[in-house]
Amino acid sequence: LAGTAYAAKTSMTGDYVKDTISVAHSLQETIAIPEEDETRSQADKEAVVLITDYIARYRNRPKFNQTVSYTTMQTALNSMAGHIKTYTNRPLPEELKTRLVKELTKAEKLVLSDS
Numbered sequence: 001l002a003g004t005a006y007a008a009k010t011s012m013t014g015d016y017v018k019d020t021i022s023v024a025h026s027l028q029e030t031i032a033i034p035e036e037d038e039t040r041s042q043a044d045k046e047a048v049v050l051i052t053d054y055i056a057r058y059r060n061r062p063k064f065n066q067t068v069s070y071t072t073m074q075t076a077l078n079s080m081a082g083h084i085k086t087y088t089n090r091p092l093p094e095e096l097k098t099r100l101v102k103e104l105t106k107a108e109k110l111v112l113s114d115s
Contacts, residue, residue, distance in 0.1 A: 011050060012057040016064050020073060020111040023054045024104040027080060031100055035091040044084045051077045069110035076103035 012019050030047045033040050055077060058064045065071075080100055083092055092100070 012053050014057070016058065017111050017114075019054060019057065020069060021108055023050055023077075024073070024108045026050055027076075028101055028104055031080075031092065031097050048081050048084055051081045067110070067114060069107050069114055072103055072107040072110060076100050076107065079103075 027047055027050070030043045033043050055074065058070060059074075065074075076099075079096065080092070083090075083096060
């Protein structure tokens with residue numbers, strides 16, 4: 001019997017500008033959720049999936065991965081995912097939140113100026 005192959009489901013559209021803006025906004029919304037909010041844990045898990053999708057989609061594409069907007073996004077995404085995975089039950093430190101929002105906002109501006 002032949003098995004059915006399923007492609008991995010992704011939230012990325014393939015439109016680099018739209019995906020970058022969408023991911024930046026989504027992660028900023030996650031960062032803004034108060035630590036005591038009961039939806040925070042699920043939002044963090046969803047953020048890691050979103051980060052993984054984004055990096056997987058654009059990491060090996062020189063047209064995008066050599067841009068300043070991508071490297072700025074990658075820095076923010078690696079920092080956020082690294083914290084969530086390493087310190088599962090610890091909130092993002094305020095300094096990290098501030099830096100992430102700054103980098104995500106910068107990446108968004110950069111990607112819009114590149115397009």
